[in-house]
Amino acid sequence: MIRHFDSKEILASDSFYRRNLITCLSGYKSLNLIGTQNSKGKTNLAPFSQVFHIGANPPMLGILFRPNTVIRHTLHNILQSGIFTMNHVTSEFYKEAHWASARWEDSEFDAVGIEAEYLNDFKAPFVKKSPVKLACTVLETQELKVNQTIFMIGSIDSIYIDDKGLRKDGSLDLELLDTVTVAGLDDYYTGKSLGRLSYAKPEGLPEEI
């Protein structure tokens, strides 16, 4: 059976119900832990589901920061230092990653028991156990007029990948890397491969490659 919500019903629904529903509508979301450090050297770690690809040449990614949420330390530290790390989450530590979103006084690395590491003199902390780690620098930040969401674009300056998941053509096998994805606010999944498909041409249905 199809359940239909028109705009009146959506706006009239309970705010908790509406938030659960609307955050699920786009589908599966990426999950990354962002690592930062403030000017006093205190580290911060927070899970983000709003990170996406912006361009490959030069390599860039985008992040959406909701206004007035628990992620403010991350935004503050990035604006102060200009840099951050992005780290894939695996099924081994997705509960700790979720836990890092609580309101901690101390560094989330210590609080939730996720080990930090520093690589090649980059001043922001990486997640040691993460199979895909990126060192990033802020390029541009803007506020969206529609709801004061902050949209940040960063350059990808350095990439660290567990080579078991790096294919010969540069693509990543996210199932082998055990990368976790999130739906809505709190619903975690790993991926089950359907297959890669050949470049789409009118001549025939794409095939698994």
Place this chain on the structure above:
Amino acid sequence: MIRHFDSKEILASDSFYRRNLITCLSGYKSLNLIGTQNSKGKTNLAPFSQVFHIGANPPMLGILFRPNTVIRHTLHNILQSGIFTMNHVTSEFYKEAHWASARWEDSEFDAVGIEAEYLNDFKAPFVKKSPVKLACTVLETQELKVNQTIFMIGSIDSIYIDDKGLRKDGSLDLELLDTVTVAGLDDYYTGKSLGRLSYAKPEGLPEEI
């Protein structure tokens, strides 16, 4: 073993290799078919992996359009008509969804064999078999300075959901709905649930709910 790419290596790598690598770095991406219609009534359908949540109150989503790619018809139609539909893809028709990205002369609905439907007088076509369908209106469009990507924000005006995947609290069970996710350019997956986690508080590790 960890494979490290510094910025020089990234920029010096083969463009095909780099594109495969960089598009995979954010992790799993949402997958939606966007349905549109031009002023002459010709329909268009195209797969998008760059759709994300913007806000729940009012409900909004964002889409990134790469400049100069096969998706231009979609952008053109949306700017002309002001409206579009978003439709989740399932494992039953993910190959046809991928195929819709080929350069078709005719409507992709007919070309790849995906059935369209029209609901409640909305002028853009939905994907009949999709378990999650949204009717959307453009709110704002801007060009990103960094690489001329188009960033569009739309309101979610109407929602159609197969109720087998709609939980009592408003969230969606994407595994039950058989929603597909994509990595990089051509790598498709369904989700395998790890579980939902309780709201994160410092008092203790979040639990499955």
